Amino acid sequence: MTKVVTSGKTVEDAVKQGLSQMGVSRERVTVNVLEQPSKGFLGWLGVKKAKVELTLLSEPSPETIHTAEPHVSAQAPFRAGQAVTEAEPVTREPHINPTSTGQADPYEEAVRFIRETAAGMGLDVEVDVHHRKDESILDISGPSLGMLIGRRGQTLDALQYLTNIVANRHSDKFIRIVLDAEQFRARRQKTLEDLADRLANQAIRYGKEVVLEPMPSQERKLIHAKLQQHAQVRTYSKGDEPNRRVVIAKK
Structure with a gap:
């Protein structure tokens, strides 16, 4: 096997998978990054993995074995002069403020999701959180919220549904979130x-x-x-x- 194409969550993961398939070390291959990883829309919709192509190098001659540098494709996201082992993917994971239990705060994640969704619609919004006994109200404010509310609140209802999914992914107990905008x-x-x-x-x-x-x-x-x-x-x-x-x- 002289060439293999693999994918992974990051470029590094894809490279490791390719090396494992070929059974060689990094110094024995060239790395060509075919696709950079993408977190997709809002960080979780339409996620795209990194894809790399590894090509096996020919055996170096004894005269050059100590001086040969591993070849890095110009498309790979590596700094000039660095070895392939120091490669870092361009996409970074977002910083999350953990709770005392090490888990992300579900309401912070819900607010971030709403603001990112609104930004994707060209809207700059603020979100205020009001806790009640059995539910929490996330009140959205900002200009031109008609697009976010939709006909008879259909868009707001859909966003509320997705926001509940996002929040409960980060909660160890079920929480209920209601979205409101302009007292709709x-x-x-x-x-x-x-x-x-x-x-x-x-x-x-x-x-x-x-x-x-x-x-x-x-x-x-x-x-x-x-x-x-x-x-x-x-x-x-x-x-x-x-x-x-x-x-x-x-x-």
Whole structure:
């Protein structure tokens, strides 16, 4: 085997894997970096490994065995004059402030994830964390947050889902995070409660069931809660996610 292409999390890992396959030391190969590693979008989506090509050198003559320097490809990320053994990958791991248990703080990771996501959308935001008994509210502030909220909060809900995944990766117990921006949650709740009242009156007036459009579970709960004590209508849900709907019917 005179040539091998391997990959790894870093250039160094890829080189080690190639040397192991070829059964030789570093001094016996040239290293050509084909692809630099990439952490991908937000540090974990679309991660790309480093890829290197190792080529076996011919045996040096006795006259040059003590003076031959290992060849390094111009594409490899090594400093001039350094041996291949001192190579370092360009991509660095981000610094994480550990907790007292050595684990990254889940709320710091959540805030960092939100800010990186917003930056990818061209937005510069701040995030304030407010802890409650059963959940934590991460309140996002900044200019032009309509893009981050999305139509009827769909983008904000998707970001909330991903943020919970990120935070719980760094927590030894389950935590629940709710994202808010420009008091969208309160405004959306008021809109849904007004809608519930209006459609309840419609169901009473015409004596027919009123079927709402598909909603996420937390919005369906708001409709149910609003009409739970209503004297003349009842509510239930039907259908499967993501097309599950609230139905308002006359008692």
